[in-house]
Amino acid sequence: MKNWAKSFEFHPQNVYAPTSSEEIQSLVKDHIQKKKSIRMRGSAHSWTGLIATNESFLHLDQMQGLIEAYPEKNMVKAYAGTKLYRFGEEAFTHGMTLPNQGDVNHQSLAGALSTGTHGTGLTLQSMANQLYGMKLVTGSGDILEINQDTHADLMNALAVSVGSAGLLTEATVKMRKAYGLKVETFAEDIKEALSKYQERLMANRHLEMFYFPVGKWSMVKLMNETTDKLSPQGKITKAMDLVLENWLYESLNILASKTQSYKNIDSFMRKFVGYKTFSNWSHRAFPTDRKVRFMEMEYNLPIEKFSEVFEEMQKSIEVNHFQTLFPIEIRFVRGDELWLSPAYQRDSVYFAIHTYIDENYRPYFDQMEKIFKRHGGRPHWGKWHTLTHDDLAERYPRWDDFKKIRQGLDPHGIWLNDHLRSLFIK
Numbered sequence: 001m002k003n004w005a006k007s008f009e010f011h012p013q014n015v016y017a018p019t020s021s022e023e024i025q026s027l028v029k030d031h032i033q034k035k036k037s038i039r040m041r042g043s044a045h046s047w048t049g050l051i052a053t054n055e056s057f058l059h060l061d062q063m064q065g066l067i068e069a070y071p072e073k074n075m076v077k078a079y080a081g082t083k084l085y086r087f088g089e090e091a092f093t094h095g096m097t098l099p100n101q102g103d104v105n106h107q108s109l110a111g112a113l114s115t116g117t118h119g120t121g122l123t124l125q126s127m128a129n130q131l132y133g134m135k136l137v138t139g140s141g142d143i144l145e146i147n148q149d150t151h152a153d154l155m156n157a158l159a160v161s162v163g164s165a166g167l168l169t170e171a172t173v174k175m176r177k178a179y180g181l182k183v184e185t186f187a188e189d190i191k192e193a194l195s196k197y198q199e200r201l202m203a204n205r206h207l208e209m210f211y212f213p214v215g216k217w218s219m220v221k222l223m224n225e226t227t228d229k230l231s232p233q234g235k236i237t238k239a240m241d242l243v244l245e246n247w248l249y250e251s252l253n254i255l256a257s258k259t260q261s262y263k264n265i266d267s268f269m270r271k272f273v274g275y276k277t278f279s280n281w282s283h284r285a286f287p288t289d290r291k292v293r294f295m296e297m298e299y300n301l302p303i304e305k306f307s308e309v310f311e312e313m314q315k316s317i318e319v320n321h322f323q324t325l326f327p328i329e330i331r332f333v334r335g336d337e338l339w340l341s342p343a344y345q346r347d348s349v350y351f352a353i354h355t356y357i358d359e360n361y362r363p364y365f366d367q368m369e370k371i372f373k374r375h376g377g378r379p380h381w382g383k384w385h386t387l388t389h390d391d392l393a394e395r396y397p398r399w400d401d402f403k404k405i406r407q408g409l410d411p412h413g414i415w416l417n418d419h420l421r422s423l424f425i426k
């Protein structure tokens with residue numbers, strides 16, 4: 001088995017596709033007796049070894065969809081393994097949607113919540129903040145049903161916990177009324193984009209910047225709520241985008257890594273990025289098609305560090321002659337109270353570093369990670385990083401409290417693998 005990026009492979013002894021929480025409960029009890037562990041996947045979209053195991057493996061592909069809608073409370077209850085694209089469409093039939101999303105929707109709801117998956121927007125928090133209630137099968141084989149009213153602290157501890165304390169089978173999610181979203185993208189010199197970013201951050205619901213380091217230009221993406229008549233991309237435009245942003249982009253990446261002519265190819269690529277706009281229902285407007293495989297590392301930093309850190313990154317790229325056609329993605333997220341959320345108690349900027357999958361990412365990622373670490377960066381749980389227990393303990397004020405809760409819910413380590421032990425066990 002492989003993850004989405006095909007950057008790691010593993011061979012579980014058993015694979016389970018349960019159909020109920022009770023079935024999972026008896027699996028856990030059986031594994032306690034056999035002293036064996038289980039790991040679960042959502043859609044395997046993470047780069048870190050969160051899901052890898054040579055013991056037992058489980059997915060919720062047989063437990064999909066909405067269970068109940070509560071339009072009067074603006075909430076829905078869904079099977080936690082539901083893929084986000086299905087979750088979005090089914091919630092929409094009840095006139096509801098998520099306030100914010102990331103840039104693809106192939107993840108599972110549980111996977112996205114558990115890793116602190118986020119979109120962009122200074123007034124908006126990561127997806128896990130939408131979690132009102134959960135049904136969790138613990139490592140002791142108990143079924144725990146909690147929500148923010150009955151167990152606020154426990155919810156804050158478990159909302160982002162990478163499946164290390166239990167398996168989430170059902171999630172009750174806070175939604176909002178469905179809304180239209182207007183998306184605009186255009187290319188700009190990085191100096192201009194930087195001189196305007198603060199104003200844009202305040203004036204737009206969502207601001208995202210993609211910095212292309214070879215040519216020092218940026219693609220700016222603005223998204224705003226709209227009540228105008230929606231004008232989605234037509235089929236032909238979508239097909240063209242698919243070709244340009246995926247197949248052509250992939251060919252250029254292969255060519256660049258083979259010929260090392262990054263500069264010429266980057267300036268050729270820039271010519272294709274003109275002004276583009278469309279609007280659609282938000283759950284259809286947020287996701288993009290990502291067919292080209294890449295490596296990614298993403299760190300969260302306090303928002304006030306934005307300029308200082310970005311300058312250091314640019315300098316390091318220049319000095320070290322790092323070259324890739326993949327951009328650095330810059331997003332903004334409001335702080336929260338979830339104990340293991342990278343945005344815990346700080347409004348944040350996220351820097352995501354990418355390389356084409358066949359490029360040697362390590363020298364580039366290592367240098368960038370040094371900068372992020374120096375400035376108190378916290379890694380995205382699902383994206384490549386090298387932090388282990390002590391680094392994380394330093395970065396999360398409620399670390400020890402979380403560990404106590406995790407140990408209490410999973411005393412036998414049923415839900416742990418080597419990667420998780422390197423994070424949570426000292």
Ligand SMILES: Cc1cc2nc3c(=O)[nH]c(=O)nc-3n(C[C@H](O)[C@H](O)[C@H](O)COP(=O)(O)OP(=O)(O)OC[C@H]3O[C@@H](n4cnc5c(N)ncnc54)[C@H](O)[C@@H]3O)c2cc1C
Nearest residue numbers: 042043044045046050102103107108111117118163168382
């Ligand atoms: C192309 C692409 C685009 C992406 N875009 C974004 C983005 O815009 N913003 C962002 O923040 N991230 C983004 N990511 C990262 C991604 O959202 C996270 O890695 C997310 O965890 C993947 O969800 P998944 O369902 O694939 O989970 P997996 O990778 O399968 O699992 C992630 C974690 O969740 C746990 N888990 C899965 N199911 C359960 C369950 N039922 N109960 C408890 N734990 C569970 C797993 O064990 C694992 O620890 C992107 C990734 C890719 C590949």
